[in-house]
Amino acid sequence: MGRVVELDNRGLEPPEPMMRILDALETMGDGDTLVARNDRQPMFLYPELEERGYAHRTEPMDGGGYRITVWKAGKERP
């Protein structure tokens, strides 16, 4: 199992949350997982993740906002 990188993007305006997620992914290894918390779903991020070969999952959080989990496609599902 790789590392889990956490990112809190709440309170940031687009495109900042998306940029931070893409930046964080560049520093991660293949087995690592990114867990980001956003106020909203980063709609324009999803095609970028596909392009870079990442699998992802978005879940609403209690009390508002979304948790976005991103990992390298083909790796074990976190």
Add this chain to the structure above:
Amino acid sequence: MNTLATKKAPPVTLPIRYIVTGIVSYFIAQLAMLLWPDKLLTGPVLRPETISLVHLLTLGWASMVVIGVLYQMIPVLLQVDLHREDVGRFLFWPALIGVSTLIVGFRIWNTTVIATGGTITTLSFFAYGWNMRGTLLNVKAWSRQGFAMLAGLVFFMLTVLWGFMMTLTLRFGFLGSSLGGLLGSHIAMGFIGWFTLMIFGVAYRLVPMFALSHGFTESRQLPAILLLGGGTFLFIARAFWPGIPGWTGATLVMVAFLLFALDVRTIFKHRRRRKLELVSRFSAASVVAGITVFALIWGRFLAGQGSWLDDERVLIAAGYMALLGWISLMIVGHLYKIIPFLAWLHRYGDKAGKEAVPLLRELFNRKVSEACFWLLVIGTGMVFIGILAGLGLLTRLSLLATLAGTLAFAYNVWEMVQPKEAKN
């Protein structure tokens, strides 16, 4: 729950019907210019054919697309839910009927048809504005960009109101001879207040988002927005106080545009995406066209009446560049990103992240999009030169190129909305 379908983005069909109407109008306008270049591109400016063409481009193409795109973008950019989506769906039909009637009315120059079309158009756009008001009242955090979009919408309403008063004047003559004063501010409000300010607001958000850019300075954005709004306001004020010199508004607008152009350049410089995508290249071409137009307007007001810049040919070339360069290239470029994105979300949003889905750029043909870019950009520039220099053959050939570019665009839009298989 693992689905990208969200309440904060409306279904695809609402924006798409406006966008398709827009593209059809854009194509008809290009075709009309090619078929009747003498009527449309040599003046006089205020003739039925030209007024009809101008509104085909400003209402049928640009306003329709911007309205459709805003239905999609306002929830994303301003973080609100649409107020009454069903109303938006319904309002498309009166808008379509009103705008078509108005355009036909201008073409056949029948003031009853003009007034009828103008009234339906005005009512449906006012209802659109009222519906947007419902959405905007729910915005919690107002950003600079949101403020620019709001101001753009207000100027849109004023443009429509002015247009409405002019149509009634044409039919019933109730404003007497004051149409001239109304016309100038109608054009300033529509072109600068509605389109240009709206593009500033949307582009300040989308250009960095699409170029994957951050860390650039944002300190010029508010001055640019305020100067542009202030310049438009001065142009409107001139309708009531003719003593205000035209160069005042024109100078504010020129400075605003240069700040904006500088901002776009800075955003590109700070981008992460190594290769500039189509949307960014179209935006760059559009901004160059914009600088040309605003410099011509500025020069004209500085030089005053009787200078070569006051020549009708220069006026037409500037108008062509404004509508088909600055506004159209910006719109076409953004549609190359927005339509695939909408189609992608609609078809593959549920599967994305879980199984292989086609990539955005696989949704259209890249060779065709390259041809589209060069035909439109070079073609538009050459038509501009052709009009300015009075070269009929060059103008015709270049109009043919832009028409081919528009066809290539339409073909790719068709491709974008077709289902595709994932390649990987």
